[in-house]
Amino acid sequence: MxxxxxxxxxxxxxxxxxxxxxxxxxxxxxxxxxxxxQKPKILIISCSDSRVSPSMVFDTPPGSIFVARNIANIVPPYNPDGGPRSIGAAAEYAIKVLKVSDIIIKGHARCGGVHALINNGSGLPQNDFLKPWVEVAAPALKLLPPNFESLGEAEKRRVSEHAVIQNSIMNLSGYPWVRDRLEAGTLRIHGWHFDFEHGKLTRLEHESGEWVEVK
Ligand SMILES: [Zn+2]
Incomplete structure (x- = not known):
């Protein structure tokens, strides 16, 4: 009752x-x-986290963004014969049918999925799917800076979240029909990170590799 x-x-x-x-x-x-x-021109691949809904953060009208969400905004490597297919299906529809011009991988601050990945599943309950899912992004660990262990907790979280976004960009760029459009200049992929605590959006600059705040 x-x-x-x-x-x-x-x-x-x-x-x-x-x-x-x-x-x-x-x-x-x-x-x-x-x-x-619908004719949205943007696909957003975001974490499922309840604090970072893309339509809230970007204040978008109906019909303007196509969204796929999962724990830790992970894009698995291209593998049509096996492995998780949900993001591949969303990306394929967005690119081949909707013909989006831009894809945004949108990570966020205090991401529990990224934290679990970095800490080898600690903080997760006994689970069937969670640990194997976040481990899809394990190659992101190779993108962490050499001084990672000496960083403070907040900085560790931030660079880990950035690494998972970058890993998703690299994986998505390897899908053949994504690669074709990137090379033709008809598609762009962006890495964005939203800090909901401070309402701060940063984005990865392609040339410099720096994360820059959107003012
Ligand atoms: Zn998250």
């Missing part, structure tokens, strides 16, 4: 509020999206 409002009650409240405000204001847009189909 529940006393007070349950999490589901609060979710239904949110839906009613959405229906009254956002949906009412954008009804025409939703009708057009139904009639003409």
């Amino acid at each position: 529940f006393w007070g409002r349950t999490p589901i009650d609060k979710l239904i409240d949110g839906y009613r509020n959405f229906h009254r405000t956002t949906f009412a204001r954008q009804r025409r847009r939703f009708e057009q999206l139904a009639a003409k189909g």
